[in-house]
Amino acid sequence: MFKLFKEIRETGDATVEYPFAPYEFPDGFRGKPEHNEKLCIACEACAIACPANAITMELSEDQSLITWNINYGRCIFCGRCQEVCPMFAIELTKEFELTVLNKADLGESCAYEVARCSCCGKPYAVKKEVDYVRNLLSKMGGPAATDIKKLDRCLDCRRLEDAEAFQLQARHRGEA
Ligand code: SF4
Numbered sequence: 001m002f003k004l005f006k007e008i009r010e011t012g013d014a015t016v017e018y019p020f021a022p023y024e025f026p027d028g029f030r031g032k033p034e035h036n037e038k039l040c041i042a043c044e045a046c047a048i049a050c051p052a053n054a055i056t057m058e059l060s061e062d063q064s065l066i067t068w069n070i071n072y073g074r075c076i077f078c079g080r081c082q083e084v085c086p087m088f089a090i091e092l093t094k095e096f097e098l099t100v101l102n103k104a105d106l107g108e109s110c111a112y113e114v115a116r117c118s119c120c121g122k123p124y125a126v127k128k129e130v131d132y133v134r135n136l137l138s139k140m141g142g143p144a145a146t147d148i149k150k151l152d153r154c155l156d157c158r159r160l161e162d163a164e165a166f167q168l169q170a171r172h173r174g175e176a
């Protein structure tokens with residue numbers, strides 16, 4: 001018995017003192033992903049990359065809003081969402097005590113407005129994402145700035161417009 005006590009004393013603590021003392025996190029610890037609603041442009045990259053389907057995007061019935069959702073109950077804390085986010089809008093924190101009494105409290109969500117095509121009126125992209133690209137192009141200036149006016153139209157209308165412009169040019173050259 002004394003030999004055992006001696007060994008225990010010599011070995012020291014083999015476990016951490018948590019929850020009686022704060023847990024000391026190792027570098028790179030991956031805890032709860034924190035989403036920044038203001039920085040997010042609802043590009044969907046995190047939802048596509050999430051291997052556990054913890055992040056989902058949902059279009060409202062009238063297609064006027066898209067909702068970004070996270071279910072912490074599904075999250076496996078892999079960090080893929082943080083890696084792929086172009087806006088640094090999602091970051092894994094050191095928070096790991098996620099216990100809740102109600103399962104519904106394990107989720108968070110926020111909604112973003114959907115832009116409609118100025119030509120055909122069809123919903124085609126998240127408004128915040130379009131505004132972000134518009135802002136980037138205007139900062140770049142030069143030839144990129146000429147694409148800005150195309151941003152408020154859906155892909156189908158832009159294709160149609162390009163095809164018409166191409167036909168017109170061909171006619172001028174006497175090819176059609
Ligand atoms: S940490 Fe991994 S599992 Fe959790 S939300 Fe991000 S991508 Fe999904």
Ligand code: SF4
Pocket residue numbers: 035039040041042043044045046047068084085086087088089090
């Ligand atoms: S990748 Fe970033 S910007 Fe895109 S939807 Fe996710 S959190 Fe938002």
